[in-house]
Amino acid sequence: xxPRVLGLSYVVLAMFFEALAQLSFKRGADNTxxxxxxxxxxxxxxxxxxxxxxxxxLVEAVFWTMALQLLDVSLAVPAGSLCFVFIALLSRWxxxxxxxxxxxxxxxxxxxxxxxxxxx
Amino acid sequence: MGVHAxxxxxxxMVSDCVSEKHQYRIVWFGLALAVVLDTVTQLCWKAAAAxxxxxxxxxxxxLTLLTMPLLYVTIVLLVLQFxxxxxxxxxxxxxYAQPITALSYVTVNAASAVLFQEPLSALRFVGxxxxxxxxxxxxxTHHHTGGTRP
Numbered sequence: 001x002x003p004r005v006l007g008l009s010y011v012v013l014a015m016f017f018e019a020l021a022q023l024s025f026k027r028g029a030d031n032t033x034x035x036x037x038x039x040x041x042x043x044x045x046x047x048x049x050x051x052x053x054x055x056x057x058l059v060e061a062v063f064w065t066m067a068l069q070l071l072d073v074s075l076a077v078p079a080g081s082l083c084f085v086f087i088a089l090l091s092r093w094x095x096x097x098x099x100x101x102x103x104x105x106x107x108x109x110x111x112x113x114x115x116x117x118x119x120x
Numbered sequence: 121m122g123v124h125a126x127x128x129x130x131x132x133m134v135s136d137c138v139s140e141k142h143q144y145r146i147v148w149f150g151l152a153l154a155v156v157l158d159t160v161t162q163l164c165w166k167a168a169a170a171x172x173x174x175x176x177x178x179x180x181x182x183l184t185l186l187t188m189p190l191l192y193v194t195i196v197l198l199v200l201q202f203x204x205x206x207x208x209x210x211x212x213x214x215x216y217a218q219p220i221t222a223l224s225y226v227t228v229n230a231a232s233a234v235l236f237q238e239p240l241s242a243l244r245f246v247g248x249x250x251x252x253x254x255x256x257x258x259x260x261t262h263h264h265t266g267g268t269r270p
Binding site for chain 1: 139146154205206207209210211213214215217218219225229232241243244246247248249250251253254255256257258259260261262265266
């Protein structure tokens with residue numbers, strides 16, 4: 001496998017773990033006292049899903065570092081915009097969020113924007 | 121209980137309406153704060169990295185890092201960012217809040233152009249404009265549709 005393909009595989013893995021981390025954070029945050037911000041911030045530290053999210057985040061950091069060792073930032077950053085797709089799809093399937101057409105358009109525009117910035 | 125049910129229901133509708141508006145304010149304040157914190161964190165990180173002398177021995181690099189106040193500022197900012205993000209996620213869809221944080225690409229690029237005189241190419245400008253447009257589209261959708269709250 002060429003370093004480039006290997007590097008991009010690490011980016012895909014890193015972004016998958018980023019999505020898992022964000023989904024776990026969301027699940028954990030949903031279990032906290034929504035109407036009382038002070039209590040919410042105290043409860044955050046006792047949520048199993050949030051601790052799991054932090055663990056996923058650390059795994060992501062390892063893969064992202066491995067990716068950056070093989071790839072230029074100008075390739076890694078646009079490839080990293082994959083996380084917008086992973087998060088949208090998993091939010092729909094796992095969290096049952098309704099993604100209206102306008103939200104898909106917005107996510108698509110942001111993705112293209114990030115890719116353009118990466119290659120500029 | 122049967123007699124009071126309609127009153128309770130009406131009261132709940134009023135309070136839902138108030139909390140809905142309140143929720144929306146919390147979400148947008150949180151998102152703005154998330155973008156500001158992310159921007160400041162990235163600029164601090166960059167400024168800290170620029171202060172490190174060229175990489176020689178690994179140990180001395182780490183020791184230099186540990187003596188820099190900017191490192192501790194960055195760590196505090198990261199913790200604040202995490203806590204703020206939990207507040208946002210408790211009130212909004214992940215598929216709504218997460219892509220909106222891409223706004224920090226716009227603020228970081230603008231700040232870098234001003235503070236570090238980094239050039240802004242035409243292609244980059246088009247990319248940043250598309251992010252702004254994308255965030256505008258997302259802001260037109262309802263911020264909370266998910267059903268994971270128990």
